[in-house]
Amino acid sequence: MHSKIRTTLTLRALHVLLGLTLCVLAAAVLLAFSVVGHAAQPFDDQSFKQAQAAGKTILVDVAAPWCPTCRRQRPIVEQIEEETPNLVVYEVDFDTAKDALRHFRVQYQSTLIVFKGTKEVGRSTGDTDAARIRALVAKGF
Numbered sequence: 001m002h003s004k005i006r007t008t009l010t011l012r013a014l015h016v017l018l019g020l021t022l023c024v025l026a027a028a029v030l031l032a033f034s035v036v037g038h039a040a041q042p043f044d045d046q047s048f049k050q051a052q053a054a055g056k057t058i059l060v061d062v063a064a065p066w067c068p069t070c071r072r073q074r075p076i077v078e079q080i081e082e083e084t085p086n087l088v089v090y091e092v093d094f095d096t097a098k099d100a101l102r103h104f105r106v107q108y109q110s111t112l113i114v115f116k117g118t119k120e121v122g123r124s125t126g127d128t129d130a131a132r133i134r135a136l137v138a139k140g141f
Contacts, residue, residue, distance in 0.1 A: 040061055040077070040078075040081065040089040040090060040091040041088075041089070041090055041091065042090070042091055042093070043060065043090040043091060043092045043097060043100050044090075045099075045100075045103075047090075048060075048090060051088045052115060052117050052118045053117075053118075054117075055116070055117040056086070056087075056088050056117070057084075057086065057087050057088065057114070057115070057116055057137075057140030057141055058087075058088045058089075058090065058114070058115040058116075058140070059077070059080075059081075059087060059088070059089045059090070059112060059113070059114055059115075059137055059140070060089075060090050060092060060104060060111075060112070060113040060114075060115070061073070061077055061089060061090065061091050061092065061112055062092045062094055062100075062101070062104070062106050062108075062109055062110070062111040062112070062113070063091060063092070063093070063094060063109055063110065064093070064094040064095055064109040065093075065095075067094070067109045067110055069109070069110040069126050069128060070109055070110045072128040073110060073112070073127075073128055073133065076128070076130045076133050076134075077089065077112070077133070079130075080133065080134060080137055084137070087137065087140070092104070092106070094106075094109035108125050108126070110125060110126045110127075111123065111124070111125045111126075112124050112125075112127070112133065112136060114136055114137055114139055114140045115140065116139075116140045116141075121139040121140055122136045122137075122139040122140070123136075124136055
């Protein structure tokens with residue numbers, strides 16, 4: 001009889017442990033998706049034109065993975081994006097998106113361009129001051 005009780009308790013403990021593991025896993029997935037939900041999307045011309053046609057405020061972030069200025073801009077842009085749900089952010093890879101660079105007439109990485117619909121309302125290159133970047137983005141609202 002004691003053997004049956006021990007087996008039952010062991011199975012219940014395993015069920016509880018499995019349930020807790022699944023809860024932790026679900027929380028991790030939800031956290032990952034909430035962070036990803038605010039991540040800049042790679043530039044796509046069709047999506048960009050749709051956002052423009054909808055009159056949205058758009059921030060185009062031209063960056064390179066090797067660029068120290070871009071690395072200083074990234075957390076500022078991410079924070080603004082997180083705080084501003086109706087801001088659309090596109091990331092343009094300076095090294096690979098040459099068509100986009102020509103389209104936006106960009107010569108340097110660490111360039112930020114703000115649009116309100118189809119109209120460019122602001123641009124900066126190399127700025128890492130959070131207040132100035134916020135003011136730049138605010139031009140689109």
